[in-house]
Amino acid sequence: MKKLPISQHILEIVSDAGEGAQKAGSIFAQTTAKMGNYLWTVELIPSEIQPPPHTTRSSSGIRIRFGSEPITNGGNLTNLIFVFNEMSLLARLEAHALAEEVIVFIDNQWASDPNPDIVRQYQQILAELSQRGADIYELALSQEVEPFTEDPQKGKNMFVLGVLGFLYQRDIDLLQACAAKAFSHKSAQVLASNRALIQAGYAWGQGQLDFCFSIPLLPHAAPMVTLNGNQALAYGAIAAGFELCSMYPITPASSVAHTLANIFEEFGGMVHQAEDEIAAIGVALGANYAGKPAFTVTSGPGMALKTEFMGLAVITETPLVVVDVQRGGPSTGLPTKIEQGDLLSSLFATPGDAPKVVLAASSIADCFHLMKTARTLAEELRILVILLSDSNLATGMQLFERPAISAISSSPPHAAEMESLPYHWDKLTGVPPRLIPGVSQKVGMTSSLNHSEAGLVRYDSLANEAAHQMRSHKLATLRKCLKPPAVLGEEEGDLLLIGWGSTKGAIAEAVQIARGNGLKVSHLHLVFLNPLPPRLKEIGAGFKKIVVVELNYQDVPGDPYTKDAPRLSQLALLLRSHTLLPIESFARVWGRAFMPQEILTQIEQEILALEAS
Amino acid sequence: MKTLHVDQFTAGYCPEEAGFTLERYAGEQPRWCKGCGDYAILVALEKLLALKKIPSNQVVCVSGIGCSSRFPYYLKTFGFHGIHGRALPISTGVKLANPKLTVVTVMGDGDCFSIGLGHWMHAVRYNPNLLVLVLDNEIYGLTKQQTSPTTPLGTKTKTTPKGPYIPPLNPLKLIMGATGVSFVAQTATWMPGHVSATLAKGMEHSGLSFIRILQRCPIFSPQAFGQGGKEREGFCFLTHEQGILLEDNLQNMAESLPHDPRDFSAAQALVQQTEDAEKGFTPLGLIFQALNRPSYEEVRFRSISHPSPEEKAELLLDKLKPFEI
């Protein structure tokens, strides 16, 4: 028996929809986390609700990256895949997800399927993989589970869980306990059969395999929780004291509301599903106006519809938080896939000059904590705050320290009771007092037209200029209080990578490897996109080259058709105008997250080019 | 502090009675055109608030965009001048935040029946406790005479110089077809007493009280509704003890028709007739009222708990338990 030492691994379990690969994966992930590993999991979801079975479109599963060091991203290529049929394997192959030397476990029942087409394609696919260097283990999964269950369709996943438990040397008792908990709502019969199946799978591994993996374990010092990004946004909203989530269904944002809908009322909150995206933000704005902390959550197409209301929030200086779980665009684009294409439209889509705060979550923990930051800033500065997440965070699961919360207050910071007027701006910070209907004794007019300090309509140049300046000062107030961004690595060198949002983990991992290899590369990651933090220009000046890394479009470098004036990616455009530095970008719209390896390759190329010049 | 006010003794001073005057609710000097019917509605609303003795800071007037949407500026209550067509979502949000507030939503025909029609139908279905006033003059006034959904055939406008190409929308038929409708009334600005009585009835109703107020625009649609009631044919007061009671001075201003506003079928039949070319008429009064339909905020607040900040924190940690490692 060989015990292969590894520090981290990427495991996939993929089956036809309904065969429980995701369930087995989540039990495995939980056991793994409890034993003292970090992880990042991503669900592999078919795009249609009920695709035809045994096709590439029907494959459904889970990808788990786990290891002894904190894990911040989905990683590179899959090291080990457990598939229930050859089409699932093909789907993952076509998705370029598998490492060349991937270890494959596959149910071999298809090799003897009565349909000769299936037999042929089974053999072809295995042959192709084998040629690429894969290490293939076929097992008679259906036969193995038969003694323990009446319906082999339902039992295979538990057997697989047992095999994986052996392969990665998971604590069998803990594995059984986690499985029992996951099926606690099922009958005793099902529980017993599951228990036997896991045991049998583990025993099969012991008896049939001549290797297993050994990963160092380090029990977590603090209590940890594992959530996906949308769950984190939902629980973060509760922790931040929000009491209303007003939304309209849209992928990939909806599950924020799903999570809340189940529990929000116990916290005194409610989910309001409005008739459309516009009404959703309108209700949130009305509620904030009347003193109830409310937010709306949406994705790109919804953001487009909400722009007029966002302008209203800006000019009326009503606190409002808009969460945008970004997806591929424009228009309907790639509803389930990741892109960071809403950056510039978040900043600038509202017609007219509309200063607002834009910040982006770069981890699951950020999704949780930034909800509170967003509410605080919105209320304290009477400003619109857009919090950007994306579908990579939305479905990715990550371990983070359980937040410490002792009290959750939902009352707005204060209803200023002033002799002054509703827009009696503080001349320095630009922040006006906040009158709340029913709470403040003094009544006030809130106007979508340009207005004076009294909230009355003013069309004259001076009043318009003054109101714009005051709204802009609020952003300046926040900017003055932002800290210079932390730089991973030296503050000077050959190459500086700048990223924002969910790409943080992959960029940081690549930069750390490159620095380990002696390359002078550093990483700066932005949480605040508007206002931008101070010292960006000074930090940038310390490097020979600055490259933005983001999941956005840029004209393909070297394309002869566009090379005379290639279009830049969004953050590069923003940072160029902000710093006047010749910032370039490594930007792609592949509909998936960057792998650290891809960024590492880019770093190496950039540095080679720098050395050459 | 014991300083005494002489008039507390000499003039039978009663603090509750004092102060609820029209002036208390009067905001900026209105800047509508002379002869505009909006004035009558403003005065009627001010009177109603004074009559009901609702403190100004407990009232929110929300509006969209248009001449009528300047309403909040002219009331000394909380006012929210929003964006075109979107007054209803804002109002719903206000009610979800604080159901105790008296919310008056003011829109025009373009605001409610055109750009905001979707919100209108859904607001009727949600049934938040709002007083919804639609000031219908069959024209876009603020943008200077474009056709509105209720512009009748033959009315020349800047976008339809030969008159509209298609017949107007009938808001009464639409709302009487909406699931959940709970209060529909119609009144007209040239009958200020009727406007007052209708507004009062609407404010007493729990749920969305939809009141369509007929008026003309003295500049762009002076001919609307028989020159604003000067031609007194085709109007018909709906009379019923549960409806809008008619003051004596109104009796002779139009025909009367007995109509039970609690009878849904009768109301639906009534609004069908409003489009009949031969027998058609314009009803004034309470068309329909459903009692005991819970308001949206009532339904929502019924099922929520009210934990303390500390209990919330404890509960959250409890909810996170299943995700704990």
Added chain:
Amino acid sequence: MEDQLWSWLQGEEWKSPLFLEVQEALGMGKELDLAGEEIDSAQLTQALHPSQSQGMERESSWNRVLKALSGALVLKGGGDPQDYFAAYDQHMRYALQALALIRGKEAPTTWQELSNRDFAFIPPVILYFRIDELNDPVLRQLGELMRQEREFKLILVQTQIHATVSRLGRSVTLNPHWDVGFWGLFFRTYFVLQIPAHLPALKTEVQRAVSSPRPALISIYAPADLALSELALRTRAFPYLRYDPEEGLCWQATLDLSYNPEPRQLWALEANQEELNLGHFLFRQNPSAFTPFMGDGVPVRDWLEAEGTKPVFLSMDQQKWTLTPTQQEKILSQIQLWGNLQAMAGQAKGGDPGLVVDWEEKIDLERQKAVTKALQTLSAKLLGVTSVDFTGSELKLNLGSHGEETKTKREKSRLEKPLPVAQSSETAWIETPLCTACDECTGINPRIFAYNQDKQAYVKDPAAGPYADLVKAAEKCSASIIHPGAPLNPKEKNLEKWIQRAAKLG
């Protein structure tokens, strides 16, 4: 002494307990709860909720409130009373905002609604008069400040008393200045304190007066030489008195004379048992006003016992000094006043038989009347009003003819209400209940047309403008409810045309 008093009034002493509560409610000093490493939350907190020291320099509304709560509002007296009223009202508005912030909807909205308890939370508004000697303009201003309802704390610091001596040395005029404290008693809602500055209890006494929920009149004698202050107390030239109306309803309960030495005597004796009367005080304050006494006479005490028998002299520094008739009168008057004070306070019981007055039984009604009358005249003179009724309550004094006005206003509005019935076709009229308030007619001629209190139009005065305006308004009326009637002026231009147009209206 006077400088100390001034800076003490400006100090922390008067800071409201609300100050900290407001700071807390505004989140001042409490750092904003912001996750992550990106924001300097302390700096943002400081920017949005500046702490007190910084906040004072920042012109933001809440900082003005905090400033108002941080101490007494001390204003130098002598300016225009209207400015003080405005400053007072503003100070109270800030305090009300603070109360509203902390209590929400239950908080009073005007300072008139404040309870005594609320009032205790609000730093006082102090008007500080530093004067060499009271004179008519100052007293008139005091009167104006005291006869309205704002609760000022009036502090008068006098460096001289009884000092109006003419160059000729002829007389000390019988000015009312020296008993301004006594005068204050007749504003019975006022807390009154009269105190010589040398008393160690000065601060506690002033503090008590200023902290009272009542308006206060505080008269302090603070000469440069504090020995004079002591002499003023002993000679009853400036007796200590404190009248606190919170203490009860009768004089005994409310009036306190306890810091006056030897209260049962006409005046306190010096250590050497020498007598000390008002004359001695006058002499010490201004010796040059006295001339040596020649010839035969008696000292003051003997003179008092056998009034008018022999010329009187002042015995001072082993010499005899002449007392003018005015000075003599002044001494008598001061003795009488002291007696009255004693009597009112009920302290004279069982004392010197010459002074015994039992408040309950023996008070001389006539004398009381006389005192009242004197004060009435005095007050009237000071207040600039011709007749003030002191026999009733001070209500009428405070608020003058307010009640009358209210009544008139009411009657007037009743008159304005138009009759809803149709009037003669000859007179212009409006079907008022049908008015839509559309501003047409009032825009055409606001002298003819007006709105009633229900904001519906009526014909205020058909003769206030041309018939043409009546007809034009009737034509324009969106509700067609104006009836122009018949023209009132047969000489009006183009009358025929207007009559024809009116006829078309039907």
